[in-house]
Amino acid sequence: MSDGSWYDADIDHVIISEAQIREKTAELAKQVSVDYASVEDGLLLVCVLKGAVMFMADFARALGRHGPSTEMEFMAVSSYGQGTTSSGVVRILKDLDRDIAGRHVVVVEDIVDSGLTLSWLLKYLESRSAASVEVVALFRKPDAVKVSVPVKYVGFDIPTEFVVGYGLDFGERYRELPYVGVLKPEVYARA
Numbered sequence: 001m002s003d004g005s006w007y008d009a010d011i012d013h014v015i016i017s018e019a020q021i022r023e024k025t026a027e028l029a030k031q032v033s034v035d036y037a038s039v040e041d042g043l044l045l046v047c048v049l050k051g052a053v054m055f056m057a058d059f060a061r062a063l064g065r066h067g068p069s070t071e072m073e074f075m076a077v078s079s080y081g082q083g084t085t086s087s088g089v090v091r092i093l094k095d096l097d098r099d100i101a102g103r104h105v106v107v108v109e110d111i112v113d114s115g116l117t118l119s120w121l122l123k124y125l126e127s128r129s130a131a132s133v134e135v136v137a138l139f140r141k142p143d144a145v146k147v148s149v150p151v152k153y154v155g156f157d158i159p160t161e162f163v164v165g166y167g168l169d170f171g172e173r174y175r176e177l178p179y180v181g182v183l184k185p186e187v188y189a190r191a
């Protein structure tokens, strides 16, 4: 059914495998590398915690094979809490540590679902006078979008189902799964 972790018992089916994630991450890094080849002061990657933690780590390393050089910043925002739908209210749990004025920023996101988080975040970053802001998102749910957001680099379009794994949680669990899958209905009944 999947590729062998002790959480597998809770997974109904896998949507995107570990190997697919690895390949796609390399592809996205290659594209970003080509597009930003002439940037002189390097790229500023802004990871949106906690969900994007795995993708940030793998994407930054993949980009490191090609260049340009990168620096990393981390923001933590949350709107899902313990549930499976967005509260619509984006809370900043951790802000940027430094000024991003004049920098070329690439926001590293795990998933664009309703689009509310990114739409809020892009306005926030633009108000900080970056030279440019683009987004790389590993997953997107095209049929779930409530606010349209410009995402230049997208890994996979997936169905409108709540998914877990590779950083994505349900009630803070399942982030460490190496693949992305859908939980069995009884897991929600138990919660």
Ligand SMILES: O=P(O)(O)OC[C@H]1O[C@H](OP(=O)(O)OP(=O)(O)O)[C@H](O)[C@@H]1O
Binding pocket: 048, 049, 050, 051, 052, 077, 078, 079, 080, 081, 086, 109, 110, 111, 112, 113, 114, 115, 116, 117, 118, 169
């Ligand atoms: O497009 P949206 O509907 O706004 O959903 C996407 C956002 O929701 C999740 O974060 P969450 O609020 O669950 O915080 P987390 O990353 O700490 O789990 C996910 O990691 C994205 O950041």
Ligand SMILES: [Mg+2]
Binding pocket: 051, 080, 081, 168, 169
């Ligand atoms: Mg979450």
